[in-house]
Amino acid sequence: MPSIQSLMRDKAALSVDLSAVIMAATPDEPRVLTVRAVPQQLDGLPSGPLQSQHRTLEMGLRAWVDQQTELKLGYVEQLYTFGDRDRADTDYRGAGHALSIAYLALVREARLAGLAQAAWRSWYDYLPWEDWREGRPKALDVIAPALKAWVRAGGRPLRQFREERIELTFGLESGTWTDERVLERYELLFEAGLVPEALRDAEPRTTAKARLAPGQPMALDHRRMLATAIGRLRGKIKYRPVIFELMPSAFTLLELQRTVEALSGVRLHKQNFRRLVETQGLVEETGDTTTETGGRPARLVQFRREVLVERPAPGLRLPGARRTDL
Secondary structure (H helix, E strand, O other): OOOHHHHHHHHHOOEEEEEEEEEEEOOOOEEEEEEEOOOOOOOEOOEEEOOOOOOOHHHHHHHHHHHHHOOOOOEEEEEEEEOOOOOOOHHHOOOOOEEEEEEEEEOOOOOOOOOOEEEEEEHHHOOHHHOOOOOOOOOHHHHHHHHHHHHHHOHHHHHHHHHHHHHHHHOOOOOEEEOOOHHHHHHHHHHOOOOHHHHHHOOOOOOOOOOOOOOOOOOOOHHHHHHHHHHHHHHHOOOOOHHHHOOOOOEOHHHHHHHHHHHHOOOOOHHHHHHHHHHHOOEEEEEEEEOOOOOOOEEEEEEOOOHHHHOOOOOOOOOOEEEOOO
16 A cells, blocks of 8 residues: 555646647748747747646636736637656656646737747747648658658568558658648657657657757647647638638638638648638628738628538638648
8 A cells, every 4th residue: 555655756746737829820820829938948838837726727727828928818729638757847857747738729919928938930930841832841851861761770570660650641652741640740750759859858868860850849848739739720720610710800812811821831722712711601791902912902801600500510621631742
């Protein structure tokens, strides 16, 4: 039977943190809100421990975001619970499990303030291989040969298994790219030792034997959380109108298309996209126009909220997998 002292040690070894993946978007870039407690640290997500005065998990999360950025959250949903031992805080190796409950929040980009150094950054600063808008990402010029070397290093027993995983996530041979597999791609790079977080979290710590994948690392497990959130949002915009949480009250169809492209990481056919939006009945004209596009006056539209009661899954039914020119 365990002693009281051992039970207290086990209890002390378990902590609960609340983290927010707060996303915004412009017609050109998907954005994530990052913070740094001190300038020398890596970028991280707004987060803090669950405390006794927090009546609910979500209220605790909103309190930390308000304190660190002075940003008031609107749409929030629980994303995932991360609890791998020793992967939460590498400065206290061996301290035990730290549960981190991550939330996805969608907002319109706003000026930031607060106690921490807060800034809006592009998703693709951290995961550049996810952006196919200008063609095959240059990051794959590093990733592809490094993954093939990882396959060879596994020897015959692991070779087929690793090849299948790489094909499923990156589609290096078939040229098939599934935009929602963001977390699977990051986790594969982590397992292959191609991201700095994998070297940092290794037991014992190791140095890179292969050229690391491009992209900035993040504090703690936060790049893993970001990958999870991107995959969730890319899937969600196909069957729920969450894209309009990121849009201003009035916008042009071109702005909507560019925003969807920024989130999905691929270019869309203009006429097909407009036909899709019209068929789904997602927007309605406001009666106003804008000349900010630089050409002919463009009609302004707004989200048509009646669609929420007209059918159960009103989203932009974009294809989940695409052929890419590799």
